[in-house]
């Protein structure tokens with residue numbers, strides 16, 4: 001299998017979702033780090049590949065693709081049809097998609113809205129409404145996991161990997177998972193079932209280190 005090039009930034013949860021999917025599929029990955037704080041995503045060479053200038057982006061033998069969700073489902077289709085990470089069944093697949101969109105537009109989006117101002121030093125306190133938004137997203141996740149081992153169907157899918165990457169960032173900034181009795185054990189299952197999870201946790205530590213440069217207290221005391 002030829003290697004796939006991943007433009008990556010370890011603190012980024014979407015980027016780590018793409019990398020964990022690659023690790024879980026056993027894809028030979030070549031990593032090219034782009035330091036977003038140094039605005040390396042705006043270099044001329046990368047902008048030609050991805051005018052949206054975001055990570056993760058892959059180069060699969062000259063096929064350029066971005067958005068972690070598109071990357072994950074593409075890679076399963078190309079390299080992991082038997083992995084079960086993205087169902088062949090239309091309705092099950094739609095449920096996986098639904099949980100991918102949940103991660104993109106609710107869980108990750110709300111965490112980003114709360115955390116990113118601290119990375120860029122433009123926040124000095126945690127707005128209550130943003131905290132409530134994050135808690136509401138976790139409440140939803142908890143309800144969706146009621147009586148279930150995985151988010152969709154009977155096995156791990158890319159929906160679990162995406163959401164677990166975002167949850168890792170929440171945990172390192174002090175979000176207490178034990179208040180969500182279904183999320184906590186699911187997250188522990190993710191840790192032992194997703195390949196590259198240690199690497200993901202290291203990236204989450206890099207993420208919180210960026211916040212701590214400007215704000216040393218936990219965001220969810």
Ligand SMILES: N[C@@H](CCC(=O)N[C@@H](CS)C(=O)NCC(=O)O)C(=O)O
Pocket residue numbers: 012013014015036041052053054055056066067068069104
């Ligand atoms: N929906 C996208 C989000 C990607 C994203 O927000 N990437 C951020 C890092 S977390 C980024 O590259 N920001 C730099 C920029 O947009 O210039 C995905 O899932 O891949």
